[in-house]
Amino acid sequence: MNPGYEILEHPADVGIEARGPSLADAFAQAAEGLMSLILDPAHVAQRESRRIDLAASDTEQLLVRWLSEVLYLFDGCGFAASRFEVRLPAPASLAATVYGEIFSLSRHTVRTDVKAVTYHLLNIEQGPDECVVRVYLDI
Amino acid sequence: MPGAFRSVDPYRHILPMTYKSGMRIEGMVYADAELLQHIESDLTCEQIANVATLPGMVGRSLAMPDAHQGYGFCIGGVAAADLQDGVVSAGGVGFDINCGVRLLAADADPGDVRDRLEPLLSQLFRDIPCGTGKKGALDLGLRELNGVLREGARWAVLRAYGREEDLSRIEECGCLPGGDPELVSVRAKERGRTQLGTLGSGNHFIEIQYVSDIYDAPVAAAFGVRQDQIVVLIHSGSRGLGHQVCTDYLDLMHDGMKRYRISVVDRQLACVPVGSTEGRQYLAAMAAAANFAFANRQMMTHWIREVFRRVIGDAGLHVVYDVCHNIAKREEHLVDMSRKTVLVHRKGATRAFPKGHPALPSDLRDVGQPVLIPGSMGTASYILVGTERAMKETFGSTCHGAGRAKSRTRARAGISADTLLQDMARRGVLVRGQSKAGLTEEQPDAYKDVHRVVEVVHATGIARKVAKLIPLAVMKG
Numbered sequence: 001m002n003p004g005y006e007i008l009e010h011p012a013d014v015g016i017e018a019r020g021p022s023l024a025d026a027f028a029q030a031a032e033g034l035m036s037l038i039l040d041p042a043h044v045a046q047r048e049s050r051r052i053d054l055a056a057s058d059t060e061q062l063l064v065r066w067l068s069e070v071l072y073l074f075d076g077c078g079f080a081a082s083r084f085e086v087r088l089p090a091p092a093s094l095a096a097t098v099y100g101e102i103f104s105l106s107r108h109t110v111r112t113d114v115k116a117v118t119y120h121l122l123n124i125e126q127g128p129d130e131c132v133v134r135v136y137l138d139i
Numbered sequence: 140m141p142g143a144f145r146s147v148d149p150y151r152h153i154l155p156m157t158y159k160s161g162m163r164i165e166g167m168v169y170a171d172a173e174l175l176q177h178i179e180s181d182l183t184c185e186q187i188a189n190v191a192t193l194p195g196m197v198g199r200s201l202a203m204p205d206a207h208q209g210y211g212f213c214i215g216g217v218a219a220a221d222l223q224d225g226v227v228s229a230g231g232v233g234f235d236i237n238c239g240v241r242l243l244a245a246d247a248d249p250g251d252v253r254d255r256l257e258p259l260l261s262q263l264f265r266d267i268p269c270g271t272g273k274k275g276a277l278d279l280g281l282r283e284l285n286g287v288l289r290e291g292a293r294w295a296v297l298r299a300y301g302r303e304e305d306l307s308r309i310e311e312c313g314c315l316p317g318g319d320p321e322l323v324s325v326r327a328k329e330r331g332r333t334q335l336g337t338l339g340s341g342n343h344f345i346e347i348q349y350v351s352d353i354y355d356a357p358v359a360a361a362f363g364v365r366q367d368q369i370v371v372l373i374h375s376g377s378r379g380l381g382h383q384v385c386t387d388y389l390d391l392m393h394d395g396m397k398r399y400r401i402s403v404v405d406r407q408l409a410c411v412p413v414g415s416t417e418g419r420q421y422l423a424a425m426a427a428a429a430n431f432a433f434a435n436r437q438m439m440t441h442w443i444r445e446v447f448r449r450v451i452g453d454a455g456l457h458v459v460y461d462v463c464h465n466i467a468k469r470e471e472h473l474v475d476m477s478r479k480t481v482l483v484h485r486k487g488a489t490r491a492f493p494k495g496h497p498a499l500p501s502d503l504r505d506v507g508q509p510v511l512i513p514g515s516m517g518t519a520s521y522i523l524v525g526t527e528r529a530m531k532e533t534f535g536s537t538c539h540g541a542g543r544a545k546s547r548t549r550a551r552a553g554i555s556a557d558t559l560l561q562d563m564a565r566r567g568v569l570v571r572g573q574s575k576a577g578l579t580e581e582q583p584d585a586y587k588d589v590h591r592v593v594e595v596v597h598a599t600g601i602a603r604k605v606a607k608l609i610p611l612a613v614m615k616g
Contacts, residue, residue: 010208038271060406061393068386075379076329103272110271113340113616115382116234119389119406120210138210138234138382139341 005033008134015121015136023124026131027063027094028084031070034117035081037137038074040109044082046099054094059124062092063133067117070098078103114139141179144168150599154187154200161192161404166200169533171595174204181208183215189405190218195225195413197474197481203488203538204595209233211407214487217536219472220413222480226401227418228410229388229425231484233465236384236425237432238343238376240462240511240539241309242522243440244362245447246455247369249349249611255451256347256569256612262446263345264571267439269338269616279332285320287335291430292461295437305440307500309433309461310490318427322420323380324387331380331431336438338375340616345443346372346513348520352607358524359605361506362459370608371456372520373439374513376465377432384428388421413482422467422482429466436461459522460509462489464539472534483534491525491537491602510602513540514589516615517568520608521593528600537602538592563613572615 003025008015014037018029035041052069056062066086073079081100088094115138123134144152152175154166166187170178178184183206190212191200197219206215211230220226252259268275279287287294292306292313306312320328338345350368353359364370377384392409395417396402401410411417440458447454467484474481492498492508499508510523529535554562556572563570596602 057394061390065390072326072330072383076326076383105272108272113271115341115379116386118210118234119409122406136210 003029005029007033007037008136010136013137013139015134017132017134019130019132021130023059023126023131024086024088026133027066027088028086030063030067030133030135031081031084031098034067034070034114034137035074037112037139038114039080039111041082043108044080045101046083047101049097049099050079050081052094052096052098056092058092060119060122062094063122063124063135064117064119066094066096067135071114071117073098074103080108112139140184143179143184144175150595154184156191158184159188159192162188164191164196164199166191166202168202168206169595169599169601170204170206171591174591174595178202178206183208183213186211186213186405187216189408190216190231192404193218193220193226193228193408193410194401195221195223197221197225198534201533201536203536204592205487205538205540209486211405212484212486215538216486217483217488217534219481219483219534222413222469222482225413225482226410227413227421227467227482228408228484229385229392229421230407230409231486232385232425232467233486234382234385235376235465236381237429237463238465239310239432239436240464240513241373241436241440242459242509242511243371243373243443243456244364244459245369245371247451248367249369251451252347252369252611258450259347259446260569260571260612260614262450263443263614266442266446267338267345268336269343269614270340273337274333275336277335279335281328284328284332287434288318288320288323288427288430290314291318291433292437295434295441300438300441305437305458308458310463313433313437313461315426315429317423318430319423320427322424323384323427327380327383327387327428330383331378334378334380335431335435336442337378337435338439338614338616339378343375343616344516345439345614346520346610347612348372348608348610350606351519351609354604354606355524358506359522361503362509362522362605363457364459364522364606369454370459371443372511372513372608373436373443375432375436375439377428378435380431381428384424388424391417392421425467429463433461460511462509462511464489470535473531481534483536485536487539488536489539490535491523491529492535493525493527493530509605510537512538512589512593516570516613517563517566517610518589520610521589521604522606522608523593523596523602524605526600526603529602533601537596540589568610569612570615571613
């Protein structure tokens with residue numbers, strides 16, 4: 001099993017399928033996938049970090065809230081994240097440190113605007129050796 | 140799914156309540172045979188049916204000829220809810236609240252601009268920020284932003300972005316009443332604060348076009364449009380502010396559904412009763428976001444006028460009309476033979492009110508509401524007019540554009556940006572975009588045939604053709 005993410009086709013927008021040995025890893029990979037849609041991650045240095053703590057009523061809502069938070073960090077706070085350390089200390093609860101830097105048009109190669117994270121065809125599979133999450137984004 | 144529909148005529152196809160358990164009303168798709176095939180090939184049918192399961196929906200769950208799979212509601216979907224028994228769904232409006240289109244008509248002909256398209260586009264790119272990460276020229280303080288959310292386009296006009304007479308030619312006069320900045324989250328405001336006066340990206344654009352055909356001369360004249368006139372079409376929405384409002388309220392509605400004991404077949408259809416606290420809060424926040432979009436298009440109007448003035452001289456550029464594509468409105472319609480106020484969700488659909496409707500400005504009341512249909516990049520756009528038939532059948536609604544036919548991945552794989560630019564140049568269209576990937580994703584083949592879509596709405600009578608517009612230059616985010 002190779003942890004990572006894959007971009008999925010959609011008639012109008014785009015999806016991500018992310019996998020990891022644990023659910024927390026899959027969440028981290030999904031965030032990498034999201035940011036890769038917005039910017040080329042190769043040019044995002046890890047100069048600073050931000051802390052994110054979230055709770056939700058279930059894992060699906062947690063995933064949407066997590067990715068929405070990463071998106072808000074970029075679009076609302078101008079912070080481009082490229083590495084994600086995620087822990088899920090309790091069911092539907094997340095604690096993460098994200099590493100990146102302040103967004104700069106001159107330093108970073110932009111790809112596309114992501115408007116929002118959706119629940120459309122959202123899926124979370126948790127197996128003994130691998131977790132896979134699938135989520136679609138409105139672009 | 141093929142075979143799901145029962146066709147009542149070549150363009151009207153019913154999705155029966157037997158299609159899916161839980162449907163409370165029928166569905167109806169407006170499409171010709173080819174467009175119907177597209178519709179049957181993705182999840183659009185399922186989404187029409189899912190919307191029909193929502194509490195308190197009246198009439199039919201509708202899909203326009205440009206319909207395609209969306210989230211929860213299909214894009215090109217229209218559905219109306221009873222105010223007492225029905226629900227409001229943030230997904231029924233979409234993330235880009237008041238994504239919409241504005242048309243400006245210039246005192247100019249193609250000969251006045253043909254040699255000046257490059258400098259016009261260059262200056263537009265300099266003056267109107269577009270694309271990912273670009274900030275607007277204004278960095279609004281909270282009080283000013285709250286003013287935008289309350290007043291919409293009027294906020295901009297009062298600050299000399301445009302003219303008083305622009306306002307009557309905007310849906311809702313550029314301000315949806317009830318916009319409450321207190322119900323817009325801090326993070327939505329953080330996203331929107333630096334984005335006022337920006338175009339956005341994806342399928343947002345500014346196009347310089349000319350009027351190639353007039354189909355209805357008296358109506359065109361009333362709209363202020365003539366043969367061979369240069370026009371400018373703006374397609375843009377509420378930017379990050381609207382996207383965040385929808386995200387916030389979808390979350391709130393998920394939690395609210397438990398309280399109201401509503402369950403939905405698709406989580407993206409999260410909804411609450413129209414009259415509930417959450418429902419009223421959403422509609423007030425949605426109105427605020429809609430007003431942000433109206434102000435946004437108003438500011439871009441002002442800058443477009445300045446660009447034209449600088450490059451070719453004063454070109455007038457009066458507003459023909461400005462329509463919303465993603466919105467929910469309280470409107471009076473005929474339901475089961477009696478008039479009642481319902482909440483109409485339009486997600487990728489356009490209001491199309493007929494002549495005589497009180498919502499129209501006095502100078503359009505004798506002809507009807509302009510309906511603006513942008514085609515895909517480099518193809519034609521259309522001006523239509525609203526009709527009584529739309530009021531009877533579609534809650535006064537019609538299509539909004541061409542609708543996507545190809546995923547963005549396949550569109551990018553199909554053609555390089557350089558080839559696309561050469562193709563466009565051969566068609567006589569100058570294109571500039573912020574990103575090459577963005578350009579290829581928006582190539583004409585990625586969309587359905589706008590001519591087909593417009594022919595269907597014209598043939599069914601839910602809007603009527605007035606004019607055709609051919610592009611000369613495109614600015615894409």
